[in-house]
Amino acid sequence: MTVIDKASPLPYYEQLAELLRHDIISKRAQGEIYQLSSEHELAEQHGLSRATVRHALDELEHDGWIYRQKGVGSFAPVRRFEQDLTQLVSTTEDMRQRGWSLLTRVLSLQPLPAATHVARALELSSGAPVYELCRLRLVDDVPISVQTAYLPAALCPRLEENDLAASLYRLLESRYGLRLWSGRETLCARGATEREARLLDIPEGTPVMYAERITYAATGVAVEYLEAVWRGDRYDFKVTLTRPG
Known part of the structure; x- marks a missing residue:
């Protein structure tokens, strides 16, 4: 019409x-x-x-x-997006549930030895083989997040053969048999780096939300360490609180 x-x-x-x-x-x-x-x-x-x-x-x-x-x-107003931190869902799953159109651009995928902080998060020995997957997430053609995921190569061999623009959580569960169970996430505010600003189409130094998440399988094994940067002017995080007792 x-x-x-x-x-x-x-x-x-x-x-x-x-x-x-x-x-x-x-x-x-x-x-x-x-x-x-x-x-x-x-x-x-x-x-x-x-x-x-x-x-x-x-x-x-x-x-x-x-x-x-x-x-x-x-x-x-400019459309804002929000994520419920009380649920362990992927960005793809979250956007699909809301009926929003998510586009994922795979920026890079490479096997490499785990850096010390990555190995610590994934409970691996330093230098253990991992995959580094970098992706840009867009909604309504607007970039909202840059995400870098590290996955133990032993848990997801030949990862490069899969469609990495789709839901990573669904891939880990359906192809690799990893039942995702829980996660631990840390958030902080900081300024966007030059690379992040370029990818998110914002000025360098613009306030962004930086998140680190470790996702665990039902067996207790760490299967993903995620470093994500979210545009502060487009994304909100929501938590439901209850009083103890």
Whole structure:
């Protein structure tokens, strides 16, 4: 739908709301707050009454698509993404559950001897063979995270033969028989490095969230050590808290 269909049984305000949703989605990909046309301009553009336009904007505001500033106009905020830290899910699984379109670009995959900190995290001897997998994650064509995963080569031989743009967790479980059970994650805020800034399309030094995660199989074996950088202006982490006792 690109214009209001006067013959459609769908109310005009619902048609306009749908048109504006599509417009907002396309503008969000540019990564900036988007100001909608004024009520008067929208009424003129679509041949509708101001009351109908206001009804459509009310619906968008109620559903969280826009917010209004009195005397200024209606705005669509930059889309933010969130991750529930109480669940052990991969980025691919999390985005799929939310119905969002995730694109993964594999930047590199290489076998190498584990550095000291990687070996410590994976409970391996220093220099043990691991795979280093670097990937860039994008939603709505906007880069949101750079992720580097280290996996013991003994647990996932010939990893390079697989589709590494798909869910890594699903691959580990389905092909390598590793039942993923738990994880330990540490978060901190810091500035983006030159490489991270270039990949995430942000200025160097921009605040980002840095996460380290160790994922364990049901047997207690560490199967992945992940270093991830998330855009601070696009991603939120959510934790549900309860009082003890």
